Amino acid sequence: xxxxxxxxxxxxxxxxxxxxxxxxxxxxxxxxxxxxxxxxxxxxxxxxxxxxxxxxxxxxxxxxxxxxxxxxxxxxxxxxxxxxxxxxxxxxxxxxxxxxxxxxxxxxxxxxxxxxxxxxxxxxxxxxxxxxxxxxxxxxxxxxxxxxxxxxxxxxxxxxxxxxxxxxxxxxxxxxxxxxxxxxxxxxxxxxxxxxxxxxxxxxxxxxxxxxxxxxxxxxxxxxxxxxxxxxxxxxxxxxxxxxxxxxxxxxxxxxxxxxxxxxxxxxxxxxxxxxxxxxxxxxxxxxxxxxxxxxxxxxxxxxxxxxxxxxxxxxxxxxxxxxxxxxxxxxxxxxxxxxxxxxxxxxxxxxxxxxxxxxxxxxxxxxxxxxxxxxxxxxxxxxxxxxxxxxxxxxxxxxxxxxxxxxxxxxxxxxxxxxxxxxxxxxxxxxxxxxxxxxxxxxxxxxxxxxxxxxxxxxxxxxxxxxxxxxxxxxxxxxxxxxxxxxxxxxxxxxxxxxxxxxxxxxxxxxxxxxxxxxxxxxxxxxxxxxxxxxxxxxxxxxxxxxxxxxxxxxxxxxxxxxxxxxxxxxxxxxxxxxxxxxxxxxxxxxxxxxxxxxxxxxxxxxxxxxxxxxxxxxxxx
Numbered sequence: 001x002x003x004x005x006x007x008x009x010x011x012x013x014x015x016x017x018x019x020x021x022x023x024x025x026x027x028x029x030x031x032x033x034x035x036x037x038x039x040x041x042x043x044x045x046x047x048x049x050x051x052x053x054x055x056x057x058x059x060x061x062x063x064x065x066x067x068x069x070x071x072x073x074x075x076x077x078x079x080x081x082x083x084x085x086x087x088x089x090x091x092x093x094x095x096x097x098x099x100x101x102x103x104x105x106x107x108x109x110x111x112x113x114x115x116x117x118x119x120x121x122x123x124x125x126x127x128x129x130x131x132x133x134x135x136x137x138x139x140x141x142x143x144x145x146x147x148x149x150x151x152x153x154x155x156x157x158x159x160x161x162x163x164x165x166x167x168x169x170x171x172x173x174x175x176x177x178x179x180x181x182x183x184x185x186x187x188x189x190x191x192x193x194x195x196x197x198x199x200x201x202x203x204x205x206x207x208x209x210x211x212x213x214x215x216x217x218x219x220x221x222x223x224x225x226x227x228x229x230x231x232x233x234x235x236x237x238x239x240x241x242x243x244x245x246x247x248x249x250x251x252x253x254x255x256x257x258x259x260x261x262x263x264x265x266x267x268x269x270x271x272x273x274x275x276x277x278x279x280x281x282x283x284x285x286x287x288x289x290x291x292x293x294x295x296x297x298x299x300x301x302x303x304x305x306x307x308x309x310x311x312x313x314x315x316x317x318x319x320x321x322x323x324x325x326x327x328x329x330x331x332x333x334x335x336x337x338x339x340x341x342x343x344x345x346x347x348x349x350x351x352x353x354x355x356x357x358x359x360x361x362x363x364x365x366x367x368x369x370x371x372x373x374x375x376x377x378x379x380x381x382x383x384x385x386x387x388x389x390x391x392x393x394x395x396x397x398x399x400x401x402x403x404x405x406x407x408x409x410x411x412x413x414x415x416x417x418x419x420x421x422x423x424x425x426x427x428x429x430x431x432x433x434x435x436x437x438x439x440x441x442x443x444x445x446x447x448x449x450x451x452x453x454x455x456x457x458x459x460x461x462x463x464x465x466x467x468x469x470x471x472x473x474x475x476x477x478x479x480x481x482x483x484x485x486x487x488x489x490x491x492x493x494x495x496x497x498x499x500x501x502x503x504x505x506x507x508x509x510x511x512x513x514x515x516x517x518x519x520x521x522x523x524x525x526x527x528x529x530x531x532x533x534x535x536x537x538x539x540x541x542x543x544x545x546x547x548x549x550x551x552x553x554x555x556x557x558x559x560x561x562x563x564x565x566x567x568x569x570x571x572x573x574x575x576x577x578x579x580x581x582x583x584x585x586x587x588x589x590x591x592x593x594x595x596x597x598x599x600x601x602x603x604x605x606x607x608x609x610x611x612x613x614x615x616x617x618x619x620x621x622x623x
Contacts, residue, residue, distance in 0.1 A: 026201060026202075026203050026232060026233045026234055027203075028117055028203045029071035029203065029233055029235075030071060030105055030106055030114075030117065030203045030204045030234075030235045031068065031069070031070050031071065031105070031106055031107075031235070032068065032069045032092065032103075032104075032105060032204060032235055032237065033067075033068045033069075033102075033103070033104045033107075033331050034065060034066065034067055034068075034091075034092060034101065034102070034103045034104075035066050035101060035102045035103075035328075035331055036064045036065075036066065036100065036101045036102065037062050037064065037065040037066070037088065037091060037098060037100075037101035037102075037103065038060070038062055038063065038064055038098065038099045038100045038101050039060075039061045039062040039084075039087055039091060039096070039098050039099050039101075040058055040059065040060050040061065040099045041058070041059055041061060042056040042057070042058055042059075043056065043057045043058075043059055044056055045057050060260055061084050061087045061260050062084050062087055062088055062091070062098075062101075062260045063260045063261050063262075064101075064262075065088060065101075065255075065257075065260075065262050066262070066265070066324065066327045066328060066331065067253075067255055067262075067265050067327060068327070068330045068331055068333075069235050069236075069237055069253065070235065071203075071233050071234065071235050072230055072231065072233055072234075072235075072252075073230055073235060073236070073252040073253055074226055074227055074230040074236045074237075074238070074250070074251055074252045074253070075236065075237045075238070075251070075252065075253040075254070075255060076238055076239075076240050076243070076248075076251040076253070076254050076255070076268070077089060077237070077238070077239045077240070077255045077257065078239075078240060078241075078243075078254060078255065078256050078257070078289065078292055078293065078296070079256060079257035079258060079293070079296050080258070080293055080296050080297050081241070082259070083257040083258055083259060083260065083296060084257050084259070084260040085209075085239040085241075085257060086123065086208055086209075086239060088239075088255075088257070089206055089207075089208055089237065089238075089239050090208075091103065092206060092237060093118065093120045093206040093237075094110045094115070094118075095120065095440065105204070112442075114204075115442065116200070116352075116442065117200075117202055117203040117204060118202055118203070118204045118205075118206070119197030119198070119200060119202035119204070119205045119206065120197065120205075120206045120207075120440075120441075121193050121194055121196075121197055121205070121206065121207040121208065121210060122193075122208050122437065123208040123209045123212065124433070125189050125190065125192070125193045126433045126434045126437050127176040127178075127189070127192070127193075127434075128176065128365065128368075128369050128434070129175065129176055129177050129178030129180075129181045129183065130175055130176075130181065130368060130369050130371075130372040130373075131175060131176055131365070131368060131369070132172065132173050132174060132175050132176070133163065133168055133171055133172045133173070133174060133176065133184060133188070133192055134159070134160075134163065134172045134173060135368070136176060136192060136196070137159040137162060137163060137192065137195055137196065137199065138155075138156055138159045139361060139365055140159070140196045140199055140443070141155040141156065141158055141159040141199045142155055142156075142353075142357075142361050143352070143353060143358065143361055143362075143438075143443045143444055144199060144200055144352055144441060144442075144443050145158065145199065145200070145352060146352045146353075158199055159199060162195040162198050162199055163195065165195075165198070165225070166191040166192075166194065166195050166198075166225065167191065167221065168188060168191055168192065168195065171184045171185075171188050176189065176192065186213050186214065187214045187215070187218035187222075190210055190211075190214060190218075190222060191222065193210075194207070194210065194222070194225070194226075198229070202234065203233075203234055203235065204234065204235045204237075205226070205229060205234055205235070205236045205237070206237050206238070207226065207236070207237070207238040207239070208238075208239050209238075209239050209240060209241055210222055210223075210226070210238060210240075211223065211240060211243065211247070212241060216244055219243075219244070219247065220244075220246060220247060223243075223247050223250050224250065226238065227250050230252065242289060242290065242293065243289045244287065244289070245287045245288055245289065247289070248268060248287070248288050248289045249268060249269065249288075250268075251268040252267065252268065253265070253266065253267060253268060254266065254267075254268045254271055254292075256271075256292050256295075256296055257296065258295075258296035258297070258298075258312050258315070258316070259312070261312075261316045262316075262319055263295065263296060263312075263315045263316060263319055264292070264319060264323065265319075265323060265327050266323060266326075266327075271288065271292065272288055272291075274322075274323075275291075275292075275295065278314075278315070278318050280295060280300050280315075295311070295315060296312075298310075298311040298312045299311070351442060351444075351445065352442070352443075353444075355445060355447070355448050358443075358444040358445060358448035358449075358452075359448040359451055359452050362444060362448060362449055362452035362453075363452040363455055363456055365452075366452050366453055366455075366456030366457075367456045367459075367460075369456075370456055370457060370460045371460065373460075375460065375463075379464075380464070383464045383467065383468055384467070384471075386468070387467070387468045387471040387472050388471060388475075390408075390411065390472045390475075390476070391471055391472045391474075391475030391476060392475070394407075394408045394472065394475070394476035394477070395475060395476070395477070396475070396476070396477035397476060397477045398477060400569060400570045402569045402579065402582055405476075405477075405478065405562065406533075406559065406582070406584050406585065407533075408472070408476050408478070409488075409555065409558040409559060409561075409562065410531065410533050410555060410558075412469070412472075412488075412492050412495075412558055413495060413531070413551050413554045413555045413558055414524075414528060414551065416465050416468070416492050416495050416496050416499070417495055417496075417498075417499045417524060417527075417550070417551055417554065418499070418521075418524050419499075420461060420465075420496045420499045420500045420503065421499040421500065421502055421503040421506075421520050421524060422503065422517060422520060422521075423461075423500075423503065424457075424499070424500040424501075424502075424503025424504050424507065425503040425504075425506050425507040425513070425516045425517055425520050426507065426513050426516070426517070427453070427503075427504065427507055428504065428507040428508045428511065428611070428615065429507055429510070429511050429512060429513040429516060430513065432511060435449070435615075446612070446615060446616065447612075450611075450612050450615070454608065457500065461496055461497075461500060462493050462496060465492055465493060465496050466489060466493070469488065469489050469492050470489075473485055473488060473489075478562060479562055484561055484562060487560075487561040488558060488561040488562070491554060491557040491558050491561055492558075494554070494557070494600060494604075495550075495554045497604055498550050498554075498600055498603050498604050498607070499550070501603065501604055501605075501606075501607030501608045501611070502520075502523070502550070502603070502607045503520060504607065504608060504611040505607045505608070505610040505611040505614065506519055506520050506523070507611070508610075508611040508612075508614035508615050509610070509611075509614045524551075526545060526549075527545075527548075527549040527550060527551040527552070528549075528551055529545075530543075530545055530546040530549045530551075530552050531549070531551055531552050531555045531588070532552075532555075532583075532584050532587035532588050533555075533584060536583060536584070536587040550599075550600060550603050552588065553596040553599050553600050554596075554600070555588055556588050556589060556590070556592075556593070556596050557593060557596055557597070557600075559585055559588055559590060560590050560593050563579045563585065563590060564579070564590065565578070565579065565580035565590045565591070566578065566579075566580065567579040567580075569582070
């Protein structure tokens with residue numbers, strides 16, 4: 001064991017890990033204490049597909065966990081899957097509301113200032129796939145670092161220092177990537193995620209299994225970096241599933257969990273000696289972490305399968321008899337810097353930057369993201385192919401072919417209602433995790449994000465329908481005047497904006513992409529039917545649906561862009577007939593155009609207001 005420790009220390013001091021000593025200094029040291037932490041959840045049982053006779057079973061996830069972590073210490077929470085590691089970490093990082101227990105930071109409860117001094121790295125990384133490593137960290141620095149204390153150049157320099165510190169220089173100009181976009185490796189993504197928290201120079205750092213899925217070399221580099229962070233005066237807490245022996249001896253403290261019960265809390269190098277004193281000796285050449293996980297699973301040398309519960313019970317009892325009193329004694333010791341947080345809390349506001357700065361930065365980021373998503377070659381190609389196909393189908397339909405013309409206008413209203421609605425529905429469900437992550441870190445206000453997202457969508461969402469209408473309008477033989485063309489184009493773009501607002505509202509209310517798309521499709525069908533193209537005799541008891549259909553108002557405006565009530569067209573035996581008497585036109589009507597514009601304007605604003613408040617009410621963000 002001593003040899004392992006000496007080798008680890010020598011490796012830490014080597015040139016393999018670059019650390020900016022000035023950057024590593026912290027102004028606030030934090031002592032984290034947690035006492036009798038209990039968390040319970042309710043699990044639904046039975047009920048069948050009709051959800052009748054639903055019963056709930058209470059399950060205890062954490063059973064009175066105690067511990068303390070001091071500045072300069074790295075605590076590793078170990079345990080098998082389902083032992084409560086992530087739940088405990090989330091509770092300590094204030095990402096979870098406890099059933100009972102006490103968690104203090106320098107003897108005080110969690111405050112806004114403490115939140116600003118805390119970094120939390122989740123197990124599942126959330127990034128914008130089209131931003132490079134540098135862009136990701138620079139955007140984070142500009143949004144999270146206080147505007148009053150640092151200039152823009154200093155924030156960018158801080159991001160560059162983190163890139164160098166975490167060994168990301170080679171991939172700094174490579175995009176992050178995602179499921180459908182190739183980017184940096186998994187290990188590099190982990191380091192970027194850690195880097196986003198290091199930008200704030202946090203005093204308290206939480207990490208949920210930062211080495212999962214990484215090879216031993218990359219995992220070792222990350223843990224060494226975390227140890228260096230602790231060495232700089234930070235308090236570091238991490239969960240880890242199955243570390244190697246070299247990683248295990250880097251931990252200052254170890255907390256071993258088994259089904260929510262603590263089996264060991266103390267120095268990492270003392271763990272083997274403690275369990276040996278209980279009669280559970282480490283086998284030669286066995287990884288100590290594997291040994292501890294075996295014990296947490298109730299497995300020890302010579303024990304049969306049916307004795308696992310007895311082993312766990314014996315270890316839990318031994319912890320209460322031998323260690324729990326020592327841990328509680330440590331909890332009674334005074335906390336450091338108890339009054340520093342209170343004094344600093346008066347100086348710091350909730351937000352690091354102004355609303356306008358947040359809006360400007362988020363707008364730039366959203367434009368970069370949407371540029372790749374909306375103007376991808378396949379999407380542009382699909383719209384162009386469909387535009388030319390529609391133009392050929394309606395090729396130069398003359399005034400006599402009024403049925404064909406109103407059919408083209410109906411196609412405009414439906415296609416450019418459904419397409420933007422489906423695309424908008426997926427925005428908030430897709431960005432939900434990133435929004436939770438960034439809002440929980442107080443990066444920006446909900447209003448600045450919502451406005452930036454709305455404004456960024458305008459140019460990209462309006463370009464393709466403009467191109468589509470320009471192609472099909474002249475190929476389809478609609479009225480060849482500039483006034484009629486721009487009138488028709490304006491109505492189609494109005495349709496896109498209203499449909500997009502409805503999609504945002506549905507996505508924010510449902511927050512499940514598949515369910516939201518299903519609901520959106522049903523609503524669009526319900527709005528399509530009152531337009532008069534398929535049915536013109538509605539039963540009285542359901543005729544009210546017409547007043548809520550934005551598709552009907554759009555179709556009325558599109559008909560008005562081409563016809564007036566006293567226009568004529570050749571009908572039977574080439575006799576002129578009034579356009580206003582054509583069945584579809586008569587049903588929809590060409591009057592009250594201004595009222596349709598007002599109704600659509602209310603929907604344009606109303607849908608977005610619903611979307612905004614839906615984001616607040618689902619509880620995933622706070623204003």
